[in-house]
Amino acid sequence: MLEGIFVDGLIFSIMVIGVLISYRILDFADLTCDGSFATGAAVATMAIVNGTGLATALLLAFLAGAVAGVVTATIHNRLKVPGLLAGILTMTMLYSINIRILGGRANVPLLRIETLYTKFPQIFPMVSTPWALLIGTLLIVFIVKELIDVFFRTDLGISIGALGSNEQMIISMGIDPKLLKVIGMALSNALIALSGGLLAQYQGFADANLGQGMVVQGLAAIMIGEFLFDSNKISLITLRVILGAIIYKALMFLGRYYGYYINLTPSDLKLLTGILVIVSLIVAQTRNAASTADARKKALRRNKERREASMKEDGDA
Amino acid sequence: MLRIEQLSKVFYPGTVNEKTAIEYIDLDVRDGDFITVVGSNGSGKSTLFNLISGTYPVTGGKIILNGKDVTNSPEYRRAFTIGRIFQDPTKGTAAKMSIEDNMITAFKKGMKGLGISLNASKRGYFKEELKQLSMGLEDRLKDNVGLLSGGQRQALTLLMTVLSRPQMLLLDEHTAALDPRNAQIVMDLTTEFISRYRLTTLMVTHNMQHAIDFGNRLIMMDGGKIILDLSQEEKHSLTVPKLVKMFKSIKNQEYVSDEDLLTP
Numbered sequence: 001m002l003e004g005i006f007v008d009g010l011i012f013s014i015m016v017i018g019v020l021i022s023y024r025i026l027d028f029a030d031l032t033c034d035g036s037f038a039t040g041a042a043v044a045t046m047a048i049v050n051g052t053g054l055a056t057a058l059l060l061a062f063l064a065g066a067v068a069g070v071v072t073a074t075i076h077n078r079l080k081v082p083g084l085l086a087g088i089l090t091m092t093m094l095y096s097i098n099i100r101i102l103g104g105r106a107n108v109p110l111l112r113i114e115t116l117y118t119k120f121p122q123i124f125p126m127v128s129t130p131w132a133l134l135i136g137t138l139l140i141v142f143i144v145k146e147l148i149d150v151f152f153r154t155d156l157g158i159s160i161g162a163l164g165s166n167e168q169m170i171i172s173m174g175i176d177p178k179l180l181k182v183i184g185m186a187l188s189n190a191l192i193a194l195s196g197g198l199l200a201q202y203q204g205f206a207d208a209n210l211g212q213g214m215v216v217q218g219l220a221a222i223m224i225g226e227f228l229f230d231s232n233k234i235s236l237i238t239l240r241v242i243l244g245a246i247i248y249k250a251l252m253f254l255g256r257y258y259g260y261y262i263n264l265t266p267s268d269l270k271l272l273t274g275i276l277v278i279v280s281l282i283v284a285q286t287r288n289a290a291s292t293a294d295a296r297k298k299a300l301r302r303n304k305e306r307r308e309a310s311m312k313e314d315g316d317a
Numbered sequence: 318m319l320r321i322e323q324l325s326k327v328f329y330p331g332t333v334n335e336k337t338a339i340e341y342i343d344l345d346v347r348d349g350d351f352i353t354v355v356g357s358n359g360s361g362k363s364t365l366f367n368l369i370s371g372t373y374p375v376t377g378g379k380i381i382l383n384g385k386d387v388t389n390s391p392e393y394r395r396a397f398t399i400g401r402i403f404q405d406p407t408k409g410t411a412a413k414m415s416i417e418d419n420m421i422t423a424f425k426k427g428m429k430g431l432g433i434s435l436n437a438s439k440r441g442y443f444k445e446e447l448k449q450l451s452m453g454l455e456d457r458l459k460d461n462v463g464l465l466s467g468g469q470r471q472a473l474t475l476l477m478t479v480l481s482r483p484q485m486l487l488l489d490e491h492t493a494a495l496d497p498r499n500a501q502i503v504m505d506l507t508t509e510f511i512s513r514y515r516l517t518t519l520m521v522t523h524n525m526q527h528a529i530d531f532g533n534r535l536i537m538m539d540g541g542k543i544i545l546d547l548s549q550e551e552k553h554s555l556t557v558p559k560l561v562k563m564f565k566s567i568k569n570q571e572y573v574s575d576e577d578l579l580t581p
Contacts, residue, residue, distance in 0.1 A: 155421065155429035158414070162422050165411035169419075172409065173481060174396040174426035232415060232461050 003130035005253050009246030010137045011202060012221070014144055015195035016245045017238055018065075019218030021188040024237075025152075027164040028076075030185065031087035033192050033218065035094025036068040037211035040193025042101040045108050045206035054116050058197050065193025068094060069185035077178040091211075098208045106208045115201035133202075140198065144191070145238050151187075152234040160184045213270055220273050221248040223280035251276070318485065318517045319346040319369070324378035326364055326541075338364040340541040341378070346485075351511060351518045353528040355560075356538035362521045365538070366487050369519075371395045383484070397426050400483030400516075402474055402491040409474030412463035416454060416473065417443060419462055423477035446476060450506065468499025472506060479510045486511065488520040504531075525557045537564060 015037060022030035040061040047057035068090055076086035102108045120136035121129045151157045163170045163180045170177050192214070200206040225244025231237060255264060255272055264272075326339040339361050346352065356362050367373045369380060371392035380388045387395055402409060410419050420443045421435045440458060447455040450472045454465070462470060471491060478486070488507065492500035508531065511518050522528050528535055535552055537545035537560075544567050547555065 150433075151431075153435070154431045154433050155425075155435075156431055158418050158435070159422050159429045161414055161418065162411040165413040166408070168403075168408050169411055169422070171393045172396050172401060172478070173422055174393055175428055176391070176393050179428065232413070 001130075003134045005250050006246060007130075007133050007137045007202065008253075009249035010134075010141045010242070011195055011198045012217075012249055013141060013195075013242040013245035014198065015192045015214065016218045016221045016241050017144070017148060018188045018191035018195065019215065020222055020237070020241050021184060021191070023219065024222065025161055025164050026181065026184045026188070028083045028181065028185065029087070030072060030083060030188065031215055032068050032072045032090045032094070032185075032189055033087075033215045034211040034213070035091035035098070036065045036189040036192045037196040037214045038098045038206070038208055039064050039068055039094055039101070039211075040196030041200035041206040041210050042098045042108075042196075042208070043193070044197030045110055045200045046101055046103070048110060048113060048115060048201070049108065054114070054119070054201075058116075058194060061197030062190045062194045065196075066186040066190040068193070069187070069189030070182055072189070073178075073182040073185040077181060095208065102206060102208060107205060109205045110201060111204060115204070116198070117202050117204075137198070137202075141242060144194070145242065148191075148238055149235045156183070157234075213273070216270075216277060217248065217273055220276045220280070221245040223277060223284070224248055226284070227280070248276075318348045318350070318383065320344070320379075320381040321346075321369070322379040322381070324365075324368060324380065325376050326361075326368055326373065327376045330376065338541050339368065339376075342541075342543055344536075344543065346517060346519065349515055349517055350534055351532035352520070352534045352536060353532045354519060354521045354536050354538060355523070355525065355528045360538040361541040362538050363489060364541075366401070366489050366519070366521065370399050370401050370487060396483075398483060399485045399487055400478040400481060401487040402471070402478055402489065404490040404493050406467040406471040406474065406494060409477065410462045410470055413461060415459050415461055416447075416465075417458040419473070420446075420477060420480065423481045426481050446480065447473075450476060450502075452502075466499075468495050468503065471495060471499070471503050475503060475506055475510065479514060479516075482514075484517060486516045486518040486520075488518065490521050490523060493523060525560055529555050529557065529560065539564075539568070 015033070019030075019033060022028045022033070043064040044057045044061040047060050048054065052060070072083070072086045072090040075081065075089055076083050079086075099106060116136065117133055121132040124132040124135050127135065152161060159170060159173070159175055160180055160183065162173075163175075163177055163184070167177050170180065196210060199210070221244040222241060223244070224247050225240035225242075228240050228243055229236070231240070252269055252272070255269055256266055259265070259268070321342055321344040324339055324342045324344075325337070328334070328336045328338055342365065354362050354365075364373070368375055371387070371390065371394075375388055378388075379386060382395065382398055411422070417435060417440060421439065422429075424434065424439070443458060444455040447458075450469075452469050452472060454469060454473065462473065465473065471494075475491070491507070492503050495503060504527070507520075510516065518532070520527075520532065529552060533549040533552075535545070535547040535555075536543050545563060
C-alpha cells in the first residue's frame with residue numbers, strides 16, 4: 001500500500017515537472033494541462049488496445065501532448081491573447097478531441113491486456129509485485145529527470161529559462177521569443193501527456209475527465225517542494241518537484257484514508273488541495289516578509305555599530 | 318552604417334489621443350560615429366531608439382542598416398547588429414538565473430541548439446572578462462543576477478552586450494538610474510568598450526556635460542525633430558551654457574515664426 005502511494009506520486013511527478021516548466025521556468029500560466037493529461041492517457045490507451053506496443057504508445061502520448069502545447073503557444077503568439085486564455089481554449093477543445101480519440105466513449109478500460117504495469121513484475125521477478133511496480137516507475141522517472149536536467153543545461157534550455165525571467169533580454173540576444181515559447185510549451189505538455197499515459201496503464205483505464213484539476217494539484221506539489229529547500233540548480237529543482245509530488249499524494253492519501261473520522265469525503269479533496277495552495281502562498285509570503293525584516297534589522301545594527309566606531313575614533317583623535 | 322529616411326511615428330492615429338512622436342527625421346550615422354543625443358522629456362529620443370531597434374513599427378519612412386532595408390524586420394533579428402542598453406538595469410539580464418547562465422546566453426547571438434557550451438574553458442573566459450569590471454563578480458559566477466546591485470547589473474549588461482559582438486550600440490540613458498560612483502564606473506567601461514571594439518554608438522543622456530565630453534557628434538531633439546546636429550569641430554568649443562543658449566534661441570525662432578502666422 002505504501003508502495004502504491006510512491007508509484008502514484010512518481011507518475012504524478014512527471015506531470016508536475018511539466019507544470020514546473022510552464023509556470024515556473026517559462027512564467028506562462030498554462031491550463032492546457034487539464035486537457036493534455038487526459039489526451040496522453042487516451043492516446044496511450046488506444047494505442048495499446050490497437051496493439052502498437054508499449055514504447056510506441058508512450059511515444060505517441062508524448063507527441064500528442066507536444067502538439068497540444070504547440071497549439072496553445074501558437075494561439076498565444078499569433079492572436080496575442082494572454083497565455084491563460086490560450087490554455088483554456090486548448091483545454092476546452094481537447095475535451096471533445098479526447099472523447100474522439102477514445103472512440104466516442106468517455107472511458108476505455110485496459111483490462112486483460114499487456115501494459116507496462118503488468119510487465120514490470122515479469123521484468124523484476126526477484127521482488128514482490130508492488131515493489132516491481134515501484135522500481136519500474138522509479139526507473140522511468142529517473143530517466144525523465146536526468147533528460148530534463150541535461151536539457152536545461154544546454155544552450156537552448158538556458159535561453160528558455162532566461163525567457164521566463166526576462167523576455168526583453170532574449171530579444172536583445174537575437175532569439176525569437178515566440179519560437180522559444182512554442183518549444184517550451186511543447187515540452188511541458190509532452191511530459192504532462194506522458195504522465196497521463198503512464199497513469200492510464202497503472203490504473204487500467206483512460207477517462208476523458210482524468211485531467212480535471214491537474215494544474216492546481218501540480219502547483220500544490222511544486223509549492224510543497226519549494227518548502228523543502230532553496231536552490232537555483234535545475235537538478236535540485238526537479239528533485240524537489242518529485243519529492244513535493246510524492247508528499248502531495250501522501251497527504252491526499254491520508255485525507256482519503258483517515259478523512260472519514262472528520263467526515264471528509266473524496267470529493268472534498270479538491271477543496272483541500274486549493275486550501276493547501278493558499279496556505280503555501282501565505283507561508284511563503286510571511287517567510288519572505290520575515291527575512292526582509294530580519295535583513296533590515298541587521299543592516300540597521302551594522303550601521304549603528306559603524307557609527308559608534310567612527311564616533312569613538314573621532315573621540316580618540 | 319545606419320541611415321534613416323523621412324522617418325515618422327504617430328501613436329494612436331485617427332483617435333482623439335493621436336500624437337506625433339517623430340516628425341520626418343533624416344539621419345545618417347557613419348561607421349564609427351559616437352553620437353550623443355539630448356533633448357527634453359517627450360522630445361522623441363526614446364521613440365527614435367524604439368523605432369531603430371524595432372520595438373515599435375514605423376508609421377512612415379525607412380530605416381537602412383548596413384545598406385539593407387530593415388524597416389519591417391523584427392526586433393530580434395535587428396538585435397544581431399544592434400546592442401541596446403536601457404535605463405532600467407533589470408532589463409538587460411535575467412534575475413532568476415546565475416551570472417554564468419546569463420553570460421552564455423549572450424555569448425552567441427541567435428537561436429540556440431542542444432549543445433552544452435558552458436564548460437570550464439568558457440567559465441575561465443567569463444572570469445577574465447568579468448575581472449575588467451573590477452566589481453568582484455568574477456568570484457560569483459554561480460550567484461543569481463537578482464542578488465547584484467543596480468550598478469553591478471548594468472555593468473554586467475554592458476559586458477554581455479559587448480560579448481555578443483554587435484556593430485552598433487544604442488544607450489538609452491544607461492547610467493541615469495545609478496548612483497554617481499557607479500554611473501562613473503559604467504560610463505568609463507562604456508567608452509573603453511566603444512573604442513576597443515570600434516562600436517558605432519548612439520547615446521541618449523540628460524547630462525549636458527556628458528553630451529559634450531563624449532563622442533564625435535551631438536544631436537538635439539525637440540518635438541519629434543532633430544533641431545541641432547553638431548560635428549566634432551563644432552563640439553570642441555562647446556560648453557553647457559552655450560548649448561543651452563543654442564537650444565533657447567532655436568526654440569525662440571520657432572516661437573517667433575508661430576507668432577508671425579497669427580498676426581495678419
